[in-house]
Amino acid sequence: MKKNMVLLSLVAALGLSACDKPSTQETSNAAGSADKVYTVGVDNTYPPFEFTKDGQLIGIDVDLINAIAKNQGFTINIEQMDFSGIIPAMQAGMIDVGMGGMSITDKRKETVDFSEPYFAAGVSLVVADNNQDIASLDDLTGKKVVVKNGTVGASFADKNTEQYGYSIIQVSDSASMFQEVSNGTADALMEDYPVISYAIATGGLDLKTVGERLTGDDYGISVLKDKNDELLKMINDGLANLKESGEYETIMNTYLD
Template sequence: MSYQKTLSAALAAALLLAGCSHENAQQNAASAQTGAAQEYIVATDAAYAPLEYMEGEQVVGFSRDILAAAGEKEGIKFNFVNTPFEGIFANVQKGDSDVALASITITDERKQIVDFTDPYFEATQMIVTADKGSDIKSFADLKTRSVSVQNGTTADLILQDLQGKDSKLIRRFENMPLAFKELAAGGVDATVGDNGVVQYFVANNPDVKYNMFVDPSFPKEQYGFALKKGRTDGLREKINKGLAAIKADGTYAKIEQKWFDKGAAQQEASAAK
């Protein structure tokens, strides 16, 4: 190709890009004028009822409603996309999504790879057995017992600390429903998971006499929404501002009551027996 043709092609491309940029600017300006909410992609491991799970083709749950309500306060919208937990941090780091939502416990280790919003929920690990007569009474009792967990979760990590990283007694599953299914089938002696998820599952499966308890050694955990490390467009600050607003005006309490009352009532009934 001749120099003149090359120069002409370059100029044409530059003009095209300039035109596109101008068009995008006009579109952005138009959105601002109409008050249209900006939309962000949320990677969601939607298999953790009642926090986040699929209902038909839609992501529903407590965490989903909390983030949506916080966004509404700040004039932003979220598009929730079901994403496996294993790759969820890489997903936001690569920019495939803007936020990761998966009942993610805020830890110092995770803070090295992602940025977190302010905490939006407090949880703890809970042990569940399928037999009220089980001799498993503490976390220490799981040292030599088979346990199902969701792969990569806090439950997985604490079992590794107890049994060793190479333990064959830790049965890892892609999601909590599969971990519970293994317990119900007698494939493991116990399941460990976040208390909100365990309570909800037990409440919705009354035919099986599950036993659940929290070991005194389990620390409290804080859930947060995760974003790409070093992101500077203000999205995290907007979410934090929205979270503060929904806690102040009672919206948070209403969402919490909507999703957790049934599980809490079931837990109280079980404890009273």
């Protein structure tokens, strides 16, 4: 009998405790969206948009998304990954936002929704500084062109291989792409104009851009298609506010002046 009384008392105590403590869902609802942390996927080998200096991740995209989050009152966590893995990571639910100098294309729009454009880019053809043989796409017949996986430059190169008669080498990061041309393994590369211009100006690369820009792309901030309308609105509102306040221009001038 004593054992039964103890057992009943214990059950009653547990019942009262359960009644006093809200469920996980109720706690989440009470906290609201302010407790939501959005994970942003970026490529950390894409200066001046993302790169590591003195062990710290910096760049236009890093400063921009942090400023947007602060302006709109939400919290972010930045994850570094290969550029080609950003959209797949978003599809797998590992990240909420994709950046990395991501050009707005019709193909990507099948999978993600883009913010308003925040940078006008475009792909350039790049050769070794001492190369006098290649001045345009017409000079690439029989040549080797190196590209970075998942980029607009890679897509452009793939679409135009047959027309201009070159072969393609694929690498996973910008540094390897630059090295392929510098050491003569490849004859040319295709890279976004602001990225290669910054790399040549600051990295002492023996490379040069030739001819006109091959494409006219805009960069955008991406979220999974039809899944994150509220977040996309906050990103667009924050971007507009930064442009109006002058903070956007300050961020750009930090890396591009």
